[in-house]
Amino acid sequence: MALKITVIGTGYLGATHAAAMAELGFEVLGLDVVPEKIEMLSAGRVPMYEPGLEELLAKHVAGIEGSSGRLRFTTSWEEVGAFGDVHFVCVNTPQKHGEYACDMSYVDAAFASLAGVVRDGALVVGKSTVPVGSAERLAELLPEGVELAWNPEFLREGFAVDDTLHPDRIVVGVRGERAEKTLREVYAVPVGEGSPFVVTDFPTAELVKTAANSFLATKISFINAMAEVCEAAGGDVAKLAEAIGHDDRIGAKFLRAGIGFGGGCLPKDIRAFMARAGELGADQALTFLREIDSINMRRRGQMVEMAREALGGSTFLGRRVAVLGATFKPDSDDVRDSPALNVAGQIHLQGGQVTVYDPKGMDNARKVFPTLGYASSALEAVRGADVVLHLTEWREFRELDPAELAAVASARVVLDGRNALDGERWRAAGWTYRAMGRPTA
Ligand code: UDX
Numbered sequence: 001m002a003l004k005i006t007v008i009g010t011g012y013l014g015a016t017h018a019a020a021m022a023e024l025g026f027e028v029l030g031l032d033v034v035p036e037k038i039e040m041l042s043a044g045r046v047p048m049y050e051p052g053l054e055e056l057l058a059k060h061v062a063g064i065e066g067s068s069g070r071l072r073f074t075t076s077w078e079e080v081g082a083f084g085d086v087h088f089v090c091v092n093t094p095q096k097h098g099e100y101a102c103d104m105s106y107v108d109a110a111f112a113s114l115a116g117v118v119r120d121g122a123l124v125v126g127k128s129t130v131p132v133g134s135a136e137r138l139a140e141l142l143p144e145g146v147e148l149a150w151n152p153e154f155l156r157e158g159f160a161v162d163d164t165l166h167p168d169r170i171v172v173g174v175r176g177e178r179a180e181k182t183l184r185e186v187y188a189v190p191v192g193e194g195s196p197f198v199v200t201d202f203p204t205a206e207l208v209k210t211a212a213n214s215f216l217a218t219k220i221s222f223i224n225a226m227a228e229v230c231e232a233a234g235g236d237v238a239k240l241a242e243a244i245g246h247d248d249r250i251g252a253k254f255l256r257a258g259i260g261f262g263g264g265c266l267p268k269d270i271r272a273f274m275a276r277a278g279e280l281g282a283d284q285a286l287t288f289l290r291e292i293d294s295i296n297m298r299r300r301g302q303m304v305e306m307a308r309e310a311l312g313g314s315t316f317l318g319r320r321v322a323v324l325g326a327t328f329k330p331d332s333d334d335v336r337d338s339p340a341l342n343v344a345g346q347i348h349l350q351g352g353q354v355t356v357y358d359p360k361g362m363d364n365a366r367k368v369f370p371t372l373g374y375a376s377s378a379l380e381a382v383r384g385a386d387v388v389l390h391l392t393e394w395r396e397f398r399e400l401d402p403a404e405l406a407a408v409a410s411a412r413v414v415l416d417g418r419n420a421l422d423g424e425r426w427r428a429a430g431w432t433y434r435a436m437g438r439p440t441a
Pocket residue numbers: 153154155156157158213216220253254255256257258259260261262263264265266328329
């Protein structure tokens with residue numbers, strides 16, 4: 001009989017994982033403690049913007065016409081315990097308020113609830129990003145006869161469905177052969193096809209995730225540090241990135257200089273990693289991550305200064321600033337630790353009249369920063385602006401007509417905080433185009 005799967009927590013990770021498991025042919029039950037989320041998902045609607053996810057839900061959620069009916073959602077732990085052979089724990093681990101360490105309360109609560117209902121012989125699989133050592137502790141909470149495995153998830157927002165169905169690798173931390181066998185069965189076809197399957201112990205599996213995110217953060221801050229040097233020396237960081245990226249050992253990806261990384265993962269993961277290393281007495285090994293973090297945060301301030309300079313160098317008071325982009329990256333509505341929103345907020349707090357437009361992030365941005373101005377289109381945001389800041393590289397912004405915008409802007413100055421616009425096109429339409437880490441013109 002095919003394994004029955006539950007997914008606990010229905011955020012970006014859980015909702016996508018549940019839909020992907022149903023796509024693979026499993027019967028799936030998703031649980032969340034927030035009833036509104038369960039209501040939405042049960043109607044085939046996604047509580048956040050993630051390309052392709054709504055279509056996948058419609059294909060499988062029970063009760064939707066023409067669906068496979070393999071995917072259901074609930075708030076009942078009893079139902080989850082009785083249903084599942086394999087339970088994937090996908091709850092989030094945000095940064096603790098005012099601290100570097102991550103907040104394990106959602107994971108702890110999920111394990112405590114699950115422990116009370118899980119069937120003998122079931123497998124619990126942790127997917128949340130946790131401090132190394134957590135799996136060993138959490139295994140103790142489960143009843144005898146219930147095994148634990150740790151199976152970190154590497155999905156990117158905006159590509160969550162594709163990353164889940166076609167992962168670069170599957171990593172599982174196990175203590176026994178039974179857990180490995182079950183997970184090989186879950187990931188057999190077609191997810192496993194062509195994806196390396198790495199079997200290891202608990203701590204290594206937990207560390208793979210934090211190490212991978214630390215490496216990615218390091219790559220971005222490295223190129224941003226080079227951008228700072230280019231700015232001082234008159235070099236061009238985009239050319240530099242292209243040239244070093246041709247070396248296979250370096251690779252071209254994740255070398256786009258700009259206002260740096262944000263989101264719900266990279267910033268909090270490197271901080272939690274430093275905090276955990278401190279507890280383990282290995283803090284010296286990770287002091288470089290402090291520098292990675294500070295290079296990253298510095299970029300936001302540098303963008304603010306670039307805008308101030310473009311406005312004549314002194315004050316933002318009474319000046320109109322158009323901000324294109326609010327989310328931490330394109331193809332997502334996520335504004336958590338968004339560099340774009342942070343820059344917009346800093347300028348606003350210094351007296352600038354900021355108007356933001358984002359294709360998908362407006363509702364979330366308004367919740368976080370209700371006092372900013374918001375426009376219903378890029379054109380409306382740019383109307384009357386003294387300077388335009390391009391801060392999230394949505395395709396929609398690359399496809400804008402600079403001539404049309406030039407006709408409504410008060411001054412034709414555009415600052416590209418993502419190195420993603422076609423500078424020549426903007427210059428040809430009469431704009432002064434400046435990008436971070438590149439010569440003025
Ligand atoms: C990241 C990891 O990529 C993923 O594997 C992990 O599971 C979760 O964290 P995500 O947060 O969705 O995924 O975003 P990602 O695409 O990695 O981008 C992170 C940030 O880095 C964004 O703010 C992006 O704009 C920025 N970035 C990325 C750059 O500034 N330059 C780059 O070259 C690449």
